[in-house]
Amino acid sequence: MSLPFAAGGPVIPSFGSPHTFACERANRVFCWGWFKQNWAGTLWPALRQHVALTLIAVVIGFTISMALALIAHRYRRAEQPLIWFTSFLYTIPSLALFELLVPVPGLGLSLTTAEVALVAYTLLILFRNILTGLRNVPEEVRDAARGMGMSRRQMLLRVELPLALPAIIAGLRIATVSTIALATIAALIVNQGLGVPILSAINNSTGPFKTELIAAGALAVLLAIAADGLLVGAQRLLTPWVRARAA
Amino acid sequence: MHNFIDAFQFIGRNGELPGQPHFTTLSYYALGTLKIALIAMIISLVIALPIGVWLGHIHRGSFVAINLGNIGRALPSLAVLAIGVAFLGIGLKNVLLALVVLAVPPIITNAYVGLDQVDPDLVDAARGMGMTGWQILWRVELPLSIPLVMAGVRTAALFVISTTTISALTGYSDSLGEIINDEASYHLSGVLGAAICIAAIAIVVELLLAAAQRLMTPAALRRQGLGTDEELFLTLGVDRVGVI
Amino acid sequence: MKFSRMHTGRVITALAVVAIAGGYGVASSAADGATHSRTSARTAAALPGTGKPAITLGDKNFPEEYILGDLYQQALEAKGYKVNLKPNLGSTEIAWKALQSGQIQAYPEYDGTLLATIAGITKNAANAKAEAAETVSWLGKHGYAFTNVTPFTDSDAIAVLKTYAKAHGLTTIGDLKKLGSAVKLGGAAEFSTRYPDGLIGLHKIYKVFPTFDPLTISSFYTALDSDQVNAAVVFTTDPPLKTGKYVVLKDTKFIFGFQNVGLVVKQSVATEEGSAFTATVNAVSKLLTQPAIIALNSAVEVDDQNAAAVAKAFLKANHLL
Numbered sequence: 001m002s003l004p005f006a007a008g009g010p011v012i013p014s015f016g017s018p019h020t021f022a023c024e025r026a027n028r029v030f031c032w033g034w035f036k037q038n039w040a041g042t043l044w045p046a047l048r049q050h051v052a053l054t055l056i057a058v059v060i061g062f063t064i065s066m067a068l069a070l071i072a073h074r075y076r077r078a079e080q081p082l083i084w085f086t087s088f089l090y091t092i093p094s095l096a097l098f099e100l101l102v103p104v105p106g107l108g109l110s111l112t113t114a115e116v117a118l119v120a121y122t123l124l125i126l127f128r129n130i131l132t133g134l135r136n137v138p139e140e141v142r143d144a145a146r147g148m149g150m151s152r153r154q155m156l157l158r159v160e161l162p163l164a165l166p167a168i169i170a171g172l173r174i175a176t177v178s179t180i181a182l183a184t185i186a187a188l189i190v191n192q193g194l195g196v197p198i199l200s201a202i203n204n205s206t207g208p209f210k211t212e213l214i215a216a217g218a219l220a221v222l223l224a225i226a227a228d229g230l231l232v233g234a235q236r237l238l239t240p241w242v243r244a245r246a247a
Numbered sequence: 248m249h250n251f252i253d254a255f256q257f258i259g260r261n262g263e264l265p266g267q268p269h270f271t272t273l274s275y276y277a278l279g280t281l282k283i284a285l286i287a288m289i290i291s292l293v294i295a296l297p298i299g300v301w302l303g304h305i306h307r308g309s310f311v312a313i314n315l316g317n318i319g320r321a322l323p324s325l326a327v328l329a330i331g332v333a334f335l336g337i338g339l340k341n342v343l344l345a346l347v348v349l350a351v352p353p354i355i356t357n358a359y360v361g362l363d364q365v366d367p368d369l370v371d372a373a374r375g376m377g378m379t380g381w382q383i384l385w386r387v388e389l390p391l392s393i394p395l396v397m398a399g400v401r402t403a404a405l406f407v408i409s410t411t412t413i414s415a416l417t418g419y420s421d422s423l424g425e426i427i428n429d430e431a432s433y434h435l436s437g438v439l440g441a442a443i444c445i446a447a448i449a450i451v452v453e454l455l456l457a458a459a460q461r462l463m464t465p466a467a468l469r470r471q472g473l474g475t476d477e478e479l480f481l482t483l484g485v486d487r488v489g490v491i
Numbered sequence: 492m493k494f495s496r497m498h499t500g501r502v503i504t505a506l507a508v509v510a511i512a513g514g515y516g517v518a519s520s521a522a523d524g525a526t527h528s529r530t531s532a533r534t535a536a537a538l539p540g541t542g543k544p545a546i547t548l549g550d551k552n553f554p555e556e557y558i559l560g561d562l563y564q565q566a567l568e569a570k571g572y573k574v575n576l577k578p579n580l581g582s583t584e585i586a587w588k589a590l591q592s593g594q595i596q597a598y599p600e601y602d603g604t605l606l607a608t609i610a611g612i613t614k615n616a617a618n619a620k621a622e623a624a625e626t627v628s629w630l631g632k633h634g635y636a637f638t639n640v641t642p643f644t645d646s647d648a649i650a651v652l653k654t655y656a657k658a659h660g661l662t663t664i665g666d667l668k669k670l671g672s673a674v675k676l677g678g679a680a681e682f683s684t685r686y687p688d689g690l691i692g693l694h695k696i697y698k699v700f701p702t703f704d705p706l707t708i709s710s711f712y713t714a715l716d717s718d719q720v721n722a723a724v725v726f727t728t729d730p731p732l733k734t735g736k737y738v739v740l741k742d743t744k745f746i747f748g749f750q751n752v753g754l755v756v757k758q759s760v761a762t763e764e765g766s767a768f769t770a771t772v773n774a775v776s777k778l779l780t781q782p783a784i785i786a787l788n789s790a791v792e793v794d795d796q797n798a799a800a801v802a803k804a805f806l807k808a809n810h811l812l
Contacts, residue, residue, distance in 0.1 A: 010778040012786045013808040015801050021794035034795055041797045091453045093409035096442035099427055103250035103439060109581065109589075177321045184323040185413065191579040198325055200579075201333075202417055203553070205729060205792050207713055208333035212795065217326030224321035337710060418710060425680070431582050432681040 061122030069130035129171025133164025253436030279421035287346035295354035303362020312359035319352025337418035357399025361392030538571025539767035549595035561802035640751035678724030730789035
């Protein structure tokens with residue numbers, strides 16, 4: 001081909017040809033061509049990151065909540081303060097919490113900051129559900145266990161936790177679905193997750209780009225439904241004695 | 248930590264920026280946030296409460312009512328707002344539409360469960376006393392279901408305040424989110440100041456609604472320990488766990 | 492199916508550990524943006540970049556910056572350098588902070604913005620060359636190098652509909668004076684606080700006092716089209732400007748200054764990476780004329796193509812890839 005400045009300027013190829021961009025230019029509701037073209041480079045990485053964001057947040061949130069719930073289960077007086085603390089975190093609107101964490105030394109605009117915020121939102125649901133599950137173990141069952149000579153630890157592991165599983169998993173379902181929805185906001189802090197294509201679609205200088213919005217939004221919702229379904233399946237597997245519910 | 252000090256200074260001067268017109272101060276945006284949130288809540292309550300209460304009263308539609316809550320939870324607020332704006336343009340009406348879409352599910356779900364779980368023996372007793380369906384609804388079922396209904400209202404209120412601020416990212420909002428989105432003008436101190444304000448507003452609203460819930464709960468229930476959300480939650484147990 | 496409780500516990504713990512580790516792994520690798528491509532045709536030893544330390548390149552939060560980041564990254568990697576791209580960092584302030592804290596070692600910056608926002612120098616230079624020179628010298632004093640600037644300048648500009656310009660006889664910004672506050676000017680919220688390249692500049696230098704309407708970035712042109720505003724503060728490399736529907740009012744007093752792009756690099760890093768590094772960056776910058784960047788922007792913003800793909804096509808067509 002000719003030298004770059006043969007005509008006094010660089011070569012400007014026709015980008016993306018032979019594909020014409022009529023659909024994108026008209027900003028029609030959904031352009032399949034765009035979707036197929038950008039799945040690998042934009043949507044799939046965003047989806048993967050979103051799964052990662054959610055998974056980390058829920059796992060860490062669950063660990064912390066379990067610890068807190070066990071403490072509250074053992075020491076009744078700790079329950080009220082812990083409820084207040086987790087409720088307080090839950091009440092702070094997501095945009096605010098993400099921004100408030102940024103200046104904290106060591107956090108800044110990083111994945112960790114986003115995770116701290118997401119974890120904070122899972123605590124209330126998980127803490128309350130685990131605690132309720134543990135509390136609702138019938139007293140007779142506990143008496144029987146004690147009568148059998150079980151230690152506190154054994155009772156917890158072999159009786160109380162298994163019986164609390166339905167409540168725990170119900171909490172996990174709610175926490176996971178909420179986190180998937182919330183993780184879109186993380187895109188304000190760090191370039192991760194399905195919030196990134198949503199924001200970039202909104203900020204398109206020729207008007208919000210519908211296809212990308214719908215694609216990313218639909219992926220988030222589908223992810224939530226899939227996660228919910230997986231957890232329902234896990235519950236059926238782990239607690240076959242619980243009658244399957246419609247909800 | 249000097250960032251937080253700067254943030255409080257920002258709040259102290261009401262977020263005034265030199266040379267800026269008066270309508271971009273912190274108080275303006277805070278009031279704007281409350282205004283939008285209030286309108287959205289009123290619309291949502293008008294739509295959702297009757298539906299949820301009615302379905303619970305006639306004990307029908309549990310599948311829809313419960314799953315509506317699940318689906319509502321799964322909707323990313325940013326996406327809902329963005330799609331509303333993309334298809335309907337920028338403007339208050341479209342933001343309100345998105346807010347209502349997000350607020351209605353938890354209200355319906357909680358109202359449904361609240362009415363549905365009223366002790367059937369009490370309802371029978373009331374019927375035995377000669378009360379009509381309407382009277383049972385107003386004098387027995389609704390008072391007994393206030394804790395759960397209010398739980399739904401509180402959840403919806405939190406959603407709405409949170410999403411109102413997010414709506415600044417999608418164009419119009421006149422809410423505190425505008426400041427957060429405009430880091431270039433307000434700098435980090437302003438963004439933090441606005442974030443602190445939003446958090447404070449949310450906490451105050453939550454406390455007010457909790458107090459209202461306590462007041463509205465019939466004395467008898469309060470004595471049973473169902474006055475606050477937490478007591479309610481722990482008393483009603485596993486079955487109701489799905490309705491946060 | 493019956494799971495023994497212990498097994499369940501162990502399985503769950505194992506899954507949790509895998510989930511967290513895997514999650515962080517996926518997240519951080521995905522954060523590195525485009526994958527590293529190597530030209531397989533040449534041997535590694537021939538490339539000037541082999542053996543040089545990896546460099547983290549960032550870009551700011553709008554499409555033109557994404558394109559620039561991708562262009563520089565791909566061109567450098569074609570020469571054997573290892574470049575980790577951290578796209579979409581945020582605004583100017585945030586990108587600069589990231590550079591100072593070492594989170595990134597380089598990012599593409601507009602010389603006018605750097606001087607005004609970071610250096611606090613609000614007086615515009617006489618011409619583009621002087622602006623670039625001033626930027627080089629300021630950055631030099633602070634330990635940063637600034638590569639040769641691009642031919643294109645992405646300055647703010649005031650645009651009106653062609654029909655509006657014709658109806659009111661407008662060719663320069665100063666012509667708006669006669670319309671007083673009847674002219675509704677739309678722009679990003681931050682425009683209203685900037686001087687001289689903002690509303691305050693319009694007041695003081697042009698004595699133009701329009702009614703300002705803060706808009707979001709995606710609605711400048713739609714607002715013009717729908718008559719929500721009469722004039723809008725846009726950027727000179729916006730794709731819609733080439734349609735001929737809009738007229739950019741001449742900035743006769745140069746309040747909007749010059750905004751050519753160069754790569755800000757930590758001086759020590761630039762030296763370490765060698766002269767071929769700077770030469771490669773300069774070669775890319777040289778290609779970015781006004782028509783070129785508008786075409787690139789158009790492909791990304793109007794046709795909604797992927798910035799990395801567009802950058803690749805451009806570099807390939809110009810033999811830098």
